[in-house]
Amino acid sequence: MVNLAQAWAEAYAQVDPVVSVEVSGGGSGTGIAALINGTVDIANCSRQVEAQEIEKARENTGKEPREYMVGYDALAVYVHKSNPVEEITLDQLAEIYAEGGKISRWSQLGASMPGEADEIIRISRQSNSGTYYYFRESVLGNRRDFKLGSRDMHGSKDVVELVSKTPGAIGYSGMGYAIPEVKVLRVARKKGEKAYAPTVENTLNHTYPIARPLLMYTLGEPSGPVKKYLDWILSEAGQKIVTESGYVPLPKAGAQR
């Protein structure tokens, strides 16, 4: 999420040159720790703060943390339009993508593909993109690495485009990048469970497994420049940057929880 926070901070320098927004990264844990210690105005994180962390922050600072949802990170799994597969589980995705994974042919998923297209062509991202990190974290588990030999594209859009041209391909990318020439798979958490399509609703109600909200926390009711900044982030201009950074913006109404 740090690239998004950075993009906001940079764009905000044009909106209000007097206020300087300093961003530092290190993962969601870093942000929450700083929130508990009261050393930051806003903590960004892509997981919900736990109840005991809220309690700790209240004890430490005497203020109530307030949560703002500012966007979504949701990855869709794409295959070629001609592919008969409709849904997939997280385990199957891990077996396809992870180092040591055992699935390399579509027939192993029960799909019959014509001739040479039976080989699964894995399409991935370059190894330092946020999408790559998030897919690894949520599908492979953080201790596992990707299988070598995947085609590593340099952009979310390139992944979807290559999938649209390659019958045996599978790829992951932000759900906003879907085009009519590809099929978006429904994803189930486990075998036997219901699979869900990556839609805004399924992201909102946590049924789609490869999605997470992007959150910002403040201590107490924000005021002054911090409030102005948050308002700007939730405004159309701020949400436009969410899209530009490859994330999913909030639905038009009901931005705040």
Place this chain on the structure above:
Amino acid sequence: MRTATVSPPKRRRWQASAESAAELLIRICGISAIVFVFGIFFFVFREGASFLFGGFNAHEFFLSPEWYPTSQSHVRYGVLALIAGTGSVTALAMLIAVPFGIGAAVFISEFCGPRLRESLKITVELLAAIPSVVWGFIGLTVMNPLIMEMFGAPIGLNVLNGGIILALMSVPIIVSIGEDALKAVPDSYREAALALGVTRWQLVYRVLLPAAKSGLLAAVLLGVGRAVGETMAVLMATGHAVQIPASLMDSVRTLTATIAAELGEAPVKSDHYQVLFIIGLLLFSITFVVNLTADLIVRGIRNK
């Protein structure tokens, strides 16, 4: 009278200083090439130096195909697969480009009429002027479906695609420098050979090619340099997959493409960032060795 006697030496002095200033300027231009080459080498080396001398595992770097620069559990910086990628694509490109390029150079210089020659030369130069990203685009949108259809490959972004694109990019260089080399063979050689009753094929094979050997070799090696260093086109056409290719239909990733794809997002001064600069040094060394061998071979031929 007085002005006439005074002005000539004055003017000569001005001319003399202009002369030496021009000489100095040309000298600086000449030396600047050396300064730039060493400057670039120095800065690339400096960026990678602290990792090169601490924590750098040369054994893993050269012998492991596992490139996991951002792994959470076990970071590995093996570039064997990337070297194999660059090597395979370059070798295929040269296999295609050398016969075509030399053949075209012989035809343009020896066999075709003056009007055809001019139009051919202009076309070849036009080929050289196509930006590499456009070549990559052709690889991605034209060659990719074509290869999938013709060879039944599961994906058209592979060694074959990258090799053909690189060959097309190297041919113009080989043609224009090769043609110059053939043109540089004195006409007296041709006249003497024809007077002895050789056929045109014998003339080319027995007289012109041996006489223009060093120039033709330089043409080929410049083509190799172009192929090794090319980035954008191979990034788009080879599929960008870290693996040692087993056939022409396998996707690969080259050293240059890795730097281009990852440098932008590697945190400055991190190990990953420094390893990318070490790859830069490796590329620098490869081109240096290629050029040096070319130079030595050309010298050897000349001294014979």
